[in-house]
Amino acid sequence: MRGSLTITSAITDPALLDLPWDVPLGEWDDQYIAALPKGLSRHLVRFAHLSGHVIAIKETTDDMAGGEYKMLRLLQSLEIPCVDPLAVITDRTNDDGEPLPSVLVTRHLKFSLPYRALFSQQLRPDTATRLxxxxxxxxxxxxxxxFFWGDVSLSNTLFRRDAGAFAAYxxxxxxGKLFSGGLSNGxxxxxxxxxxxxIAGELMDLEAGGRVDDELDPIKVSNGILAAYRTLWTELTGKESFSSSERWRINQRVDRLNELGFDIEELDIKTDDEGTTVRIQPKVVDAGHHQRRLLRLTGVDAQENQARRLLNDLDDFSARYSxxxxxxxxxxxxxxxxxxxPVVRSVPRDLKRKLEPAELFHQLLEHRWFMSEQQGRDIPLAEALNAYINDVLRHRRDEATVIDPPTGTITLPIDVQTGSVAVEAEDDEDWRLKV
Incomplete structure (x- = not known):
């Protein structure tokens, strides 16, 4: 690495300096590159090795890289599922002193799947609907x-398996832009x-390539996001009125929100002048109800549906052995x-990257149930585990290394500034290094 370089990073990993930032990203030697599948992108994106991990590197402009880095960090602080921003690299030059684009570095999201990688031959309608x-x-x-996203798409989202469903990141x-006063309906x-x-365009692209089921209707599936969104939005934020004799409906509303995976920190409850009608509206809602309960009780960090399934097994265990x-x-x-x-430890070392532990445990319970149905008897967990490992898990692909790159607009070259060696603190945990 030669010349000037500025690194703004949330991590203090000197290995960042070992990557060839003075070489255009598209010309990096294979020794640095992680051979992972990636989807379509308007930016140049490549994956590289860093201190035993995999990172995604996106070439963009100085302002865009810095703005997206700060926005991702802010979303993380608000507990929004998103990729982990690691660094912004600016002031890049090549051997001739010519400017190179700035880059945004994010951490590879383990066990995540781009939508194009969720099928081996053809995308089925039910899978598309779950996405x-x-x-x-x-x-x-x-x-x-x-938060106004401004570029919502399957391509700009990663998916993790979540007990028969998917969790989106x-x-x-x-x-994206964050508005402190909230978003308007418009x-x-x-x-x-x-x-x-x-979504319609992405599915039509797959359809043109013969990569979707014949029964999949891209327009119908894409329209499905409207109904799913509005149903959930109404449940979370909608007002509800009922007779004061039906106060049990308050608990019913709370239970429905909990089942959807949300906690209520505050309810706005009002009665009219005659005290005959009650009006309620959730004031603050937060996702992850089952996740937090599982984490509090067991220390196991899981997706929401996985947590619900593991809690059911925990409740069954408690009922049997209380x-x-x-x-x-x-x-x-x-x-x-x-x-x-014991289940997690029983998985052979060479198979541990197939699925994350919580999803593996969920699928084991599913496999045990199917075995019991087929054989008409209660299958011991150890027997089911042995069958699942040999008959199912060994034949799965390694999902710990499947990732999709971010997308954006066409990149532009940036000006280069020279500087001396210096280290300075910035934005709390960030650090800036000039070389």
Whole structure:
């Protein structure tokens, strides 16, 4: 590496300096590159090795790289599912002193899947619908905090398996804006229309390549995000009125929101002058109800549907082996020690990158249920685990290394500034290094 270089980073990893930033990204030697599949992108994106991890590097402009880096960090602080921003590299030059584009560096999201990688031959209608539903939930979460995405699409989203469904993660925040006063209905509808058009186009592209099921209708699937989004948005933010004799409906509303994976930190409850009508509206909603309960009880970090399934197994374990002097936390400790951890440890080392532990445990429970159905008997967990590992897990692809790059606009070259060696603090945990 030669010349001037500025690194603004959330991590203090000197290995960043070992990468060939003075070489155009498209010309990097294979020794640096991680051979991972990637989708279509308007930016040049490549994957590289860094300190035993995989990172995604996107060439863009100085302003865009810095703006997206800060936005991703802000979204993380608000607990929005998104990729992890690591660094912004600016002031790049080649051996002749000519400027090179700035880059945004993000961490590879393990066990994530680009939508194009969720099928081996053809995309089925039910899989496409589940992807759209996951994206609708992500969009609702973004709109609740006042974030306007501006480029909603399957391509700008990564998906993790979540107990038969999918959990969606934002990849590209380049066009996003956060409004402290919340979004107007027009802004929300604009994002929805962008999503509908982009999804239809992406599915039509797959259809043209013969990569979707004959029964899949791109227009019908893309329109599905409108219904899924509006149903969820109404459930989370809509007002509800009922007779004061039906106060049980307050608990019913809370239970429905919990089932959707949201907690309510505040309810606005009003009665009319005669005290005969009650009006309620959730004030603050937060996703991850089952995730937080599982994490609190067991220390296991999982997706929302995975957490719900693991909690069901924990509740079943507690019902079978409960002790008079054991509370919920003690039973959870027993379940982790006697059920969950032994299953995870039993997976052969060469298969551990197939699925993340929570998804593996969910699929094991599913396999056990199917075996019991077929054989007409209660299958012991150990027997089911052995069958699942040999008959299912060994034949799965390695999902720990499947990633899709972010997308954006056409990049432009930037000016280069020279500077002396210096280290200075910036934005709390960030550090800036000039070489």
């Amino acid at each position: 759209v539903d996951a994206l609708a939930l992500l969009l609702v979460r973004l709109h609740v905090i006042g 934002l990849v590209d925040a380049e066009t 802004q929300r509808e604009n994002d929805l229309e962008i999503a509908r058009v982009n 002790k008079d002097d054991y509370d919920e936390e003690m039973m959870a400790h027993d379940w982790v020690a006697k059920v969950f951890e």
